[in-house]
Amino acid sequence: MSDPDATNVGSDHAGGSNGGRDVPGRTDAASNGLDLGSGGPNVDEEYPLQVEGLCKTFGGITAVDDASFRVERGTLTGLIGPNGAGKSTTFNLITGMLRPDAGTVTFDGEDITGQKPHAIANRGLVRTFQIARELQEMTVLENLMLAPKDQRGEALWRSVTPGFRGDVVEQEEELLERVWDVIEFFDIDHIADEYAGNLSGGQRKLLELARALLTDPDMLLLDEPFAGVNPSLEKRLLEHVHELREQGYTFLLVEHDMDLIMENCERVIVLHQGQVLTEGSPDEIQANEEVIEAYLGGNV
Amino acid sequence: MSVRDDVAERIPGGDAGLIVAVLLVIYAAYVLAGVGLGYSVRGQLNTIGVLTFYIGVFAMLALALNLQWGYTGLFNIGIVGFMAVGIYVMALVSKPLYESGGAAQVGGLGLPLIVGIVAGMVAAALLGAVIALPALRLRADYLAIVTIAMSEIVRFSFLSGELQQFRLFGERVGFGGGSGLILDFTNPLEAFFQSFGLWDAYLGFVSVFEVIIPNNPKPVVDGLVYGAVLLGFVAVYFWLLKRTGESPFGRVLKAIREDEDAANSLGKNTNRFKIKAFMLGCALMGLAGILWLMTSGAVTPNFFRPRITFFVWIALIIGGAGSNTGSVLGGAVFAALLYQGPRYLKNLIDTVIPNADAPSGFGPAVSPLISNFDPAPLFFYTIDSVRQLQLVFMGLALIWLMHNRPEGMLGHRKETAAGIPLTGSRASASAETDGGDAGGGSDE
Numbered sequence: 001m002s003d004p005d006a007t008n009v010g011s012d013h014a015g016g017s018n019g020g021r022d023v024p025g026r027t028d029a030a031s032n033g034l035d036l037g038s039g040g041p042n043v044d045e046e047y048p049l050q051v052e053g054l055c056k057t058f059g060g061i062t063a064v065d066d067a068s069f070r071v072e073r074g075t076l077t078g079l080i081g082p083n084g085a086g087k088s089t090t091f092n093l094i095t096g097m098l099r100p101d102a103g104t105v106t107f108d109g110e111d112i113t114g115q116k117p118h119a120i121a122n123r124g125l126v127r128t129f130q131i132a133r134e135l136q137e138m139t140v141l142e143n144l145m146l147a148p149k150d151q152r153g154e155a156l157w158r159s160v161t162p163g164f165r166g167d168v169v170e171q172e173e174e175l176l177e178r179v180w181d182v183i184e185f186f187d188i189d190h191i192a193d194e195y196a197g198n199l200s201g202g203q204r205k206l207l208e209l210a211r212a213l214l215t216d217p218d219m220l221l222l223d224e225p226f227a228g229v230n231p232s233l234e235k236r237l238l239e240h241v242h243e244l245r246e247q248g249y250t251f252l253l254v255e256h257d258m259d260l261i262m263e264n265c266e267r268v269i270v271l272h273q274g275q276v277l278t279e280g281s282p283d284e285i286q287a288n289e290e291v292i293e294a295y296l297g298g299n300v
Numbered sequence: 301m302s303v304r305d306d307v308a309e310r311i312p313g314g315d316a317g318l319i320v321a322v323l324l325v326i327y328a329a330y331v332l333a334g335v336g337l338g339y340s341v342r343g344q345l346n347t348i349g350v351l352t353f354y355i356g357v358f359a360m361l362a363l364a365l366n367l368q369w370g371y372t373g374l375f376n377i378g379i380v381g382f383m384a385v386g387i388y389v390m391a392l393v394s395k396p397l398y399e400s401g402g403a404a405q406v407g408g409l410g411l412p413l414i415v416g417i418v419a420g421m422v423a424a425a426l427l428g429a430v431i432a433l434p435a436l437r438l439r440a441d442y443l444a445i446v447t448i449a450m451s452e453i454v455r456f457s458f459l460s461g462e463l464q465q466f467r468l469f470g471e472r473v474g475f476g477g478g479s480g481l482i483l484d485f486t487n488p489l490e491a492f493f494q495s496f497g498l499w500d501a502y503l504g505f506v507s508v509f510e511v512i513i514p515n516n517p518k519p520v521v522d523g524l525v526y527g528a529v530l531l532g533f534v535a536v537y538f539w540l541l542k543r544t545g546e547s548p549f550g551r552v553l554k555a556i557r558e559d560e561d562a563a564n565s566l567g568k569n570t571n572r573f574k575i576k577a578f579m580l581g582c583a584l585m586g587l588a589g590i591l592w593l594m595t596s597g598a599v600t601p602n603f604f605r606p607r608i609t610f611f612v613w614i615a616l617i618i619g620g621a622g623s624n625t626g627s628v629l630g631g632a633v634f635a636a637l638l639y640q641g642p643r644y645l646k647n648l649i650d651t652v653i654p655n656a657d658a659p660s661g662f663g664p665a666v667s668p669l670i671s672n673f674d675p676a677p678l679f680f681y682t683i684d685s686v687r688q689l690q691l692v693f694m695g696l697a698l699i700w701l702m703h704n705r706p707e708g709m710l711g712h713r714k715e716t717a718a719g720i721p722l723t724g725s726r727a728s729a730s731a732e733t734d735g736g737d738a739g740g741g742s743d744e
């Protein structure tokens with residue numbers, strides 16, 4: 001059967017959405033918590049994501065220039081830098097949407113450089129986009145039902161053959177339960193039936209994060225998830241991110257709002273003109289002359 | 301939303317009811333026009349048979365295209381090529397073995413019709429795969445270019461002397477070249493009834509019609525029954541594609557249409573989904589080609605010109621891309637109004653005014669109108685050129701649609717891509733606090 005844990009979400013979730021932020025830690029998530037998938041992160045690896053000497057040029061423009069960094073498991077790590085620093089390009093290189101000119105990307109100890117985006121996503125490294133990529137003419141529910149992995153009905157023959165379709169329908173019912181748990185967790189039940197194209201910018205960002213979570217990832221790469229989101233929604237999104245981090249998810253967060261990064265991240269990586277300028281704790285970054293220089297000089 | 305939706309909602313039976321209602325209206329219009337103008341019973345029934353035939357083939361083709369374009373966003377403008385491959389491969393497999401002195405220049409492999417039909421569908425699907433594999437990796441418009449080029453290559457291949465006649469498994473077979481290929485296998489209707497042991501019963505059924513058509517009713521009844529068989533195939537296509545759409549598979553197709561990168565980033569191997577959907581659509585186009593032509597006695601390559609592809613596109617646009625019900629309605633409306641309509645109109649007018657002489661050219665047609673305000677020559681000239689004008693009507697209909705209803709009859713209506721209904725609120729049973737256990741938690 002697919003996923004016994006998933007059905008537990010419903011029960012605690014009711015508590016979660018009633019205002020309590022008591023989603024239990026990911027370590028005992030097998031029995032509790034918004035455990036969206038069967039396999040929890042592999043905790044013996046300290047740095048799930050490692051990037052070495054990544055380079056990418058577009059024509060004459062060098063977007064990413066020998067960037068190397070790593071992300072510690074279970075942290076909310078910020079990736080900052082002025083506009084055009086190469087943050088989105090770095091995400092595209094990591095997730096296989098672009099091929100690097102040089103360098104390697106390692107995820108959970110395996111070299112994933114140049115693999116197909118779907119293969120990388122299936123390994124548990126899932127991204128969201130700077131400009132939300134909601135599927136406009138599909139409802140919020142359809143968007144979310146799309147995400148879970150290993151759906152039996154994705155095999156055409158099984159979906160159409162009488163006698164086998166029962167299996168498909170049964171799993172659809174299970175998935176719908178999981179989807180509703182996530183919908184309620186994000187408090188978007190009032191728009192469940194809405195076409196994604198009709199959502200506000202902030203709702204789209206929520207939908208994208210919810211959808212990424214439903215793929216059962218180990219690590220999420222979020223590209224400016226708060227851009228265009230109103231402050232109260234931003235606060236809620238951040239709360240969700242913190243809850244999920246406490247459960248054991250790893251986040252790499254692109255954002256160019258310095259304050260937000262400084263207040264929320266444990267580690268910060270600064271990208272400038274395609275290179276890693278420095279990395280460290282928020283305090284270290286804030287005290288760093290070079291960073292201040294880069295931001296002032298780079299026209300934030 | 302619109303008046304049309306109100307009407308649609310009041311028809312019992314949902315989408316099936318809507319389809320039946322539209323068909324009834326079309327048939328009623330044809331019959332009334334025929335009765336009003338004094339058509340014979342034989343003529344009436346013939347017309348109904350032919351109309352049903354075209355409604356059937358265009359509905360099937362529009363459904364297959366809807367899977368590729370409406371669901372997946374794959375731009376196939378080589379439909380007629382897949383139809384051609386379907387019927388030609390079917391003929392190759394099912395024509396009887398060559399006999400010297402027979403009417404046919406070349407034979408086939410002499411296998412049963414059903415084997416030929418499956419082979420034709422498989423061949424069309426494989427051709428789809430061969431084309432799609434390289435093209436799907438490129439930008440979307442490459443697929444359009446490659447498909448239309450393919451359909452012309454297929455036509456020229458069947459025209460070519462090299463494939464006119466060759467040996468396969470020691471048999472003299474071939475595609476007949478430009479002079480065409482005689483389809484000298486058993487009459488498909490006969491084979492169909494014989495496989496159920498019902499041929500004699502069918503012949504008895506035919507003779508009943510002697511009451512209303514005293515003189516040789518069989519061709520007329522055959523036409524009607526074959527039309528009904530085609531409608532049965534439309535039902536099967538509809539059922540298959542509805543299931544395909546209402547499933548996780550269909551959900552991924554829809555996601556590909558909306559944003560392929562997003563689908564990919566969620567772990568869906570979109571190329572595989574696209575190829576599967578494309579191949580299924582091509583197989584269904586191949587079958588539609590077989591059903592269109594296998595009772596016609598012969599095929600020639602030049603039947604498979606790109607215009608048929610565009611007819612299917614028009615049918616889908618009328619019905620509304622993305623909707624299976626719309627595809628059937630689009631096929632029916634296209635066949636009745638734009639494809640058969642003008643021809644029927646001409647037949648009617650020829651019957652009513654039997655010996656009107658149409659002018660030989662545009663000049664003689666227009667000059668009486670200008671010199672002494674006599675519109676009759678222009679009118680008869682127009683009627684006489686109705687086959688050519690058909691395309692003009694289609695163009696006008698398209699322009700009108702683009703301006704007034706670009707989403708077609710039902711394209712605005714989204715069909716949910718899931719195996720179960722997705723409702724706007726959580727099912728009441730699972731809204732309870734322990735509802736989550738209802739799913740599958742008990743098998744831990």
Ligand SMILES: Nc1ncnc2c1ncn2[C@@H]1O[C@H](COP(=O)(O)OP(=O)(O)O)[C@@H](O)[C@H]1O
Pocket residue numbers: 058061062063081082083084085086087088089090
């Ligand atoms: N597909 C592309 N083609 C050409 N140039 C690009 C492309 N994507 C990004 N760039 C360039 O690469 C640089 C880095 O862009 P990006 O990674 O989007 O920056 P950031 O996300 O940090 O704002 C910019 O100069 C941008 O113009």
Ligand SMILES: [Mg+2]
Pocket residue numbers: 087088089130
């Ligand atoms: Mg960016």
